[in-house]
Amino acid sequence: MQALSIWPLKFGLLVGSRLEFELNCSCFVVSPKTRKRHCFVEQSCFGSISSLILVSSDRKVEGLAINPTSKVLFLCEPKRRLLGSSVGVGWATEQRELGEEVSREDSSSVTALDFDHSESQAVSGGKETKSRVNVRELAYSLRAAKTADDVDVVLKEKGELPLQVYCAMIRGFGKDKRLKPAMAVVDWLKRKKSESGGLIGPNLFIYNSLLGAMKESSGFGEAEKILSDMEEEGIVPNIVTYNTLMVIYMEEEEFHKALGILDLVKEKGFEPSPVTYSTALLVYRRMEDGMGALEFFVELREKYLKKEIGNDADYDWEFEFVKLENFIGRICYQVMRRWLVENENLTTKVLKLLNAMDNAGLKPSREEHERLIWACTREEHYIVGKELYKRIREKFPEISLSVCNHLIWLMGKAKKWWAALEIYEDLLDEGPEPNNMSYELVVSHFNILLSAASRRGIWRWGVRLLNKMEDKGLKPQSRHWNAVLVACSKASETAAAIQIFKGMVENGEKPTIISYGALLSALEKGKLYDEAFRVWNHMIKVGIEPNLYAYTIMASVLTGQKKFNLLDTLLKEMTSKGIEPSVVTYNAIISSCARNELSGVAYEWFHRMRGENIEPNEITYEMLIEALANDAKPRLAYELHLKAQNDGLKLSSKPYDAVVRSAESYGAIIDLNLLGPRPDKEKRA
Structure with a gap:
């Protein structure tokens, strides 16, 4: 707590670390508009209870001065009421969060003050007597007070103190989150009022300070009681009181009650101040009602333009309205930000508020x-x-x-x-220049797109993506080329696969086993068996070890060429390298036999596969059944279908139709009841 000396003035506060009054010295007053120095004092009044300096620009009083060695600053705003400045000085405090836009013009607190109390003799030129009150020490001694009796123990020997001292201590207690000693001080002042016959007691500033302390310490439960006490004491609340009360209701999340203060202020005959409107906007912010805040501001602006408000000469409304406009912009921004971090999808509300801000002429x-x-x-x-x-x-x-x-x-x-x-x-065309992060992000998106093209066999899309990458200065890497190669292979686009493979090599990318496997598959599907052999030999020559997939493709190629001796050799080579033929390998051989009308050979490989303890799957049975049915072997196809059913396999309708059609064509007798109902879908479940 910084020690300060404070004197409330008519147009501001006289604030300094040391305040002493002597004769024949100059008094400097600073105005925020003109920033000129003035030496004008309208009235000086120093009593045993309170001290005031009233300053104006039309009267000069000689004989009253401030010690020039003291560091004194008087911030004055012309045409403002006492404690009516929208920029808090001395007793005003600023809020660090969004609410700092709400000016603390209504505050009247200082934390701990070093207060100099000068008697009237120092003004009149008589014998000067001084008593110095260390407010920090005094407040510290009262920090544990809970009742008026506790306060009386400390203050009964202090004599009469200016009410500013009590205001300062009450505010300080609020800042320190000690509401009980603040209320105890007010209770003690109420007792002193009855004891002194009204010479000393709580006034409007004391109660406003107490409400401010309640607000700072988040002890909101006593607000109604304080208002009742003010009414009993005959103290009429002012706009500061209502502004503070609005904040208290807001902190209690009594938002509708807080907004209702606006109507109450007008009902009591007060003109809402800029702080009143700022606080109302802050209430909407706490409600996360961006549209409500914007509508409130638009209505307020219309009234201001029509001169229905803003006629109070105590405020520079043109300046205050600029602040309000900036404030509503920040509120809308923060509300939209809150909406975006909510679990609920509120994107529509964000877009509506953005459009409403455009219509209101707000420019974030x-x-x-x-x-x-x-x-x-x-x-x-x-x-x-x-x-x-x-x-x-x-x-x-x-x-x-x-x-x-x-x-x-x-x-x-x-x-x-x-x-x-x-x-x-846009980064490439308009800037800013993309960096490595930009590059990596876009390339990762291409990875996803190319992977999708690869999975779906959308080879033309894959080629377009590669071209797009090159157009934008993005060098495709091996995984991108491979994705397009796989897409071409799945689509049986042999010529496109060959071109992509060549493009990959020409662009300086070294083909991988995936590249060779996809190219071999495309060549096999195109029945370009000799070209497949050349690719295989080149792959071995450059030192790329074939994997299970590559061996499986070559097994299909050798089957298509009917080179079954070389096929046996290939399978033995696989085993010697620790790569065991899988059900996919045998399915590739059986499928190639079926395409080349070698159903008998396919049936032999079916038995060989079972001899190797490799269980056939649905694909194995479907391909073999169709091959046997199409090769005039309906009975054998029928028996295989029954076996697949007995093994718990669910075949599609294609092998079922092939068996029925072959039996009808070749006059075979089969029991359809054993086959069961025809599967509904072409694909297996």
Whole structure:
């Protein structure tokens, strides 16, 4: 707690670390508008109970001065009531959170003060007597007080003290979250009022200080009692009282009650101050009602333009309204940010509030736009991020690269990869220049897109993506080429696979086993068996070890060429290298036999597979049954179908139809009841 000396003045506060009055010295008063020095004193009054200096610009009083060695600053705002400044000085305090926009013009507290109390003789020029009150020490001695009796023990020997001392101590207790000693001091003052016949007692400033202390210490339960005490004492609340009460109701989350203070203020004949309106806006902020706050401000602005409000000469309303406009902008921004971090999807409300701000003529800064983009982290937020990005590009000359990277990531998370690519293109065309993070994010999106193309066999899409990467200066890596190769292989696009493989080599990317496997598969499906052999031999030559997939493709190639001796050799080579043929390997052989109308050979490999303790699956049975049925062997196909059913396998309708059709064509007798009902779907469940 910093020790200060404070004197309340008509247009502000005289504040200093040391305040002494002597004769024949100059008094300096600083005005925030003119910042000129004045030496005008209207009235000086020093009593045993309180001391006031009233300053104006039209009267000069000689003989009263301030010690020039003291560091004194008087902040004066012309045409403002006592304690009516919208910029808190001395007793005013600022709120660090969003509420700091709400001026503490209504505050009348200082923490611990070093107060100099001068008797009237020092003014009149008579014999000067001084008594110094250390408010910090005094407040410290009362910190544990709970009742008026506890206060009396400390203060009964202190004599009469200025009421400013009590205000300062009460405010200080509030700052220290000690509401009980603050209330005890007020109770003691009420007792002293009855004992002194009204010479000393709580006044409006004391009660306002107590309400302020209650607000600071979050002890809101006694607010109604304090208002009742004021009424009993015959003290009429002022606008400061109502402003403080509004904040207290807001902190109690009695939002409708807080907003109702506005009507009460008008009912009592007071004109709401800028702080009143700021506090009302803050209530809407606490309610997270951005639309309500905006509508309140728009209505307020209309009244101001029509001169229905703002006629009070005590305030510079033009300046205050600029502050209110800035404040509503910050409130809308914070409410939207809160909406974006809620678990509930409130993107529609955010977009509506943005449009409402446009209609109201509010223009959030680029920084506020960007901070809202940072709050967009979920998939459904992409639409808000995209809208904010569009606004920044249209209204501001620059945008942060980190924000663009965040948007690229967000669009990818929402599976809006093309939108992410558009942002990257804007970076290339309009700036700022993309960095490694931008590159990696876009490439990761291409990975996802190419992987999807690979899984679905959408080879043309994959080729487009590769071309797009090259157009934008993104060098495709092996995994990108491989994804397109696999897509071509799945689509049986042999020529496209060959071109992609060549392009990969020409771009300096070394083919991997995946590259060779996809190319071998495409060649096998195109029945380009000789080319497949050349690719296989080249792969071995460059030192790439074949895996199970590559061996399986070559087994299918040798089967297609009917080189079964080489096929046996290949299977032995696999085993010698620790790669055991799987059900997929045998399925590839049986499938190749079926395509080349070698159903008998396929049936032999079926038995060989079972001899190797490899259980056939649905694909094995379906391919073999269709091959036997199409090769005029309906009875054998029928028996295999029954066996598959007995083994618990669920076949599709294709082998069922093939057995029935073959039996009808070749006059075989089969029991359809044993086959059961025809499967409904072409694909297996």
